[in-house]
Amino acid sequence: GESVGLHLPTLSVQEGDNSIINCAYSNSASDYFIWYKQESGKGPQFIIDIRSNMDKRQGQRVTVLLNKTVKHLSLQIAANQPGDSAVYFCAEMVAAGNKLTFGGGTRVLVKP
């Protein structure tokens, strides 16, 4: 049978609505986190980052929340637009190492 890993979790959201993408990270020593957006046929693009000394950071229409107690990261996108349709990846890093470890990704589909 097919591996579960082949299927991306998918989040459908109506245009104009808010969305939340969740990510569980694995390394309690990670102290830096990034969210990337990847559109079809393109490389990942940086959205927002956060350090472990913060629990919230806001950008333009995006907010990242970090809960170190349960090793959980989330990305909130406000007022979703068709251009927000993409695959979103979280990534963690122990900053001294400069290496990112990526999650499996979540596909977001914004419906008009």
Place this chain on the structure above:
Amino acid sequence: DVKVTQSSRYLVKRTGEKVFLECVQDMDHENMFWYRQDPGLGLRLIYFSYDVKMKEKGDIPEGYSVSREKKERFSLILESASTNQTSMYLCASSSPGTGASYEQYFGPGTRLTVT
């Protein structure tokens, strides 16, 4: 504007061929990375380099090697391509953390098919 370019967008090779994937960045970054991306598995690090002529294994280096003769160029080599190396290959670069962002900048990717 920050730019990472990869030599090919699409590549088809036969089993057993030697394959070179080239990556060039124009940002004077010290760090360069090669990932492969497979559906539902995210990005997995193959090799990375912190400096010219320096390389370190990532999480899945088997079947690959790399070369970094110049700061701006990082090559991924498949010595003898196999069908399980059919994948999307992504190159990235970054500066060592200076207290600000550790952002990695990605190229557009090379979709390699090994038949």
